[in-house]
Amino acid sequence: MATDTLSPPSATGPAITLVDVVKDFGGARDAAAVRGVDLSIGEGEFFSLLGPSGCGKTTTLRMIAGFEEPTGGQILLHGRDMVGVPANKRDINMVFQSYALFPHLSVADNVAFGLRRKRVPRDEIRDRVEKILRTVELTDKADRRPRELSGGQQQRVALARALVNRPRALLLDEPLGALDLKLRQSMQLELKRIQREVGITFIYVTHDQAEALTMSDRIAVMNNGLVEQVAPPQEVYERPATAFVAGFIGTSNLISGHLTSADAGTGVLDLGDGQRVTVPLHGSHRVGAGVELTVRPEKITLTTGPADTASRLRGTVREVVYLGTSTSYTVDTATGAQMTVFQPNDGTAAVDPARGDTVWLSWATAHSYLLTTAPAPTAAAADAASPAPR
Known part of the structure; x- marks a missing residue:
């Protein structure tokens, strides 16, 4: 599990902290819905739990709300352990995908409903x-x-009905899921504006990557009950911590290879079939180690001949799909890897290839990002060190 190395934006301490939280609905720990989640969510932060269906994000949110009790671990709200505290005693409100408004009440009366039940003065x-x-x-x-x-x-x-109670945190479980695309995009900006104005902590569950990137201060990407990365949107997109994050957030190309040399923060990656690219090095990547290179489709340029860059591959166009603002090209490269390239439809593209055309793919070295996989299958590499931890 990736650790959260970034400090929350608030200097007053975290609003919500999860410490090794586990939720097991009856199976073994390795099959639990949530498996040892650690999170620190800052005061006034817009924090998103992002992942595919069944990854544990809604179960995590329900444990924070008090609708589910964790099998193990701690859930701290402003330093106070909430495990065992009923949902109505947690000073947290939740907004669901189904709005559950009272049809016979006006908007104002719907919003006032909770305050009247608490006997707040008129x-x-x-x-x-x-x-x-x-x-x-x-x-x-x-x-x-x-x-x-x-x-x-x-x-x-x-949303107003939840906020009028002045909770210390607001939990939102895919509240925009029932809206059409255009309205959902509009409401994303509205939600961020409202959160900024009221200034309280929002924890937002979604499976929509664009939604999380648009609204969040930070994103926790979940997979199979674990948190794989916690980081601001730009870092999650540009520097994914794992192959899963790279593939789940937007579209990414993954190419396997072995690091053949490393010097002053730059390495050479052997992709097979005589194809090599230059890559930036971060962390501890060993010469001879097996790695995966990830590069985003919009970072790649197509040309008819080899470009003057250290990161380039030859390939054949398999598919062309017009997307409106861009065109998507699927390219079978000489290494055997299949890559996706997005070219903007603004007249700046160097070539406009058709299916079956031979092309060269090139990108700036800085746009490559390495993910460590298995060590190289050589005796020297195997004797040098054990595989790097995930």
């Missing part, structure tokens, strides 16, 4: 409801019923 209820409706830009819809609102407006009512 004048305070009015003031707090008016303020939060201004924040979510629904003041003019206060007297409407939910059926009179769009999906995005209903989502903002659900």
